[in-house]
Amino acid sequence: MPATPPPPPVSEEERTRLRSRIKRLLKERDAVLVAHYYVDEDLQRLAEETGGCVADSLEMARFGNAHPARTLVVAGVRFMGETAKILNPEKRVLMPTLQAECSLDLGCPASLFIPFCDAHPDRQVVVYSNTSAEVKARADWVVTSSIAVKLIEHLKARGEKILWAPDRHLGTYIQHVTGADMLLWNATCVVHDEFKGQALAALKRQHPDAAVIAHPESPTAVLDLADVIGSTSQLIEAAKNLPQQKLIVATDRGIFYKMKQAAPGKILMAAPTAGEGATCESCAHCPWMAMNALANLAEVLETGTNEVHVEETVRVKALRATQRMLDFAASIRQKNHGD
Structure with missing residues (x-):
């Protein structure tokens, strides 16, 4: 769980002041706000009101890649900022906090994952977007939950065996739906x-x-x-x-x-988080998503701190698997449109 607590609540007067300041800074900095569905609704509303985007991780990546703004401000968790930088090396990518992690990312460290992949060279490596740039760089495919089943069906039809990481619940569900031969990494989302x-x-x-x-x-x-x-x-x-x-x-x-x-x-x-075996570590809200707030968003726009960097050799390798995801998602949209 995060060592840094979520920002304290602010008064309505302070919220109004911060919102005005952020809107002004977004214009001045040629920046656009891209927010995940799980962050505070104040940030989601701001993204809507300023021409930004509120979306899942796939659409966040797609929107940031297509938008002309020179600076992308990603309200979410660290892998989302990294994905934005992987796709947009020429743009500046900022986050309200760089301390916002993801339990799936943390549960799949590259130092352990890469040797695991090397031990199974006969399998296509498919990693969920909730992973580090280094893990994406080792993958054959990156995938989000919105297209995961269709991608695994596609690979199964090609006769491929799959190495899946990191979420075992999602992997088990996909395996059940598709019947694919999948070797699953063992990590879960705390929420x-x-x-x-x-x-x-x-x-x-x-x-x-x-x-x-x-x-x-x-x-x-x-x-x-x-x-x-x-x-x-x-x-x-x-x-x-x-x-x-x-x-x-x-x-x-x-x-x-x-x-x-x-x-x-x-x-x-x-849905309830209470019951047998409950620890209520999350209580249906990601503690890292909760670290994104109006105050640190305004601060990062003012100072330009919390910039996301991805080492270039890692970025190029991670781009290959990430671009495959976007291309595959585009082919699904085109097929559905054609239908």
């Missing part, structure tokens, strides 16, 4: 791993008219109870389209800001 199947079943009994929507980083016992399983963007779409008026949501509660926009009037309930 999604806290959701409890027994407690979720009890909540469903209390609300039999509710649909359960879950991110595939959740444990199998939770996914077995889900009506919809998908990436953050897919869950927002499901919230809009499902007929149920009550939704039990098994992902970071930061998503509620955009989910309420997509499905106004629906009742959103966080």
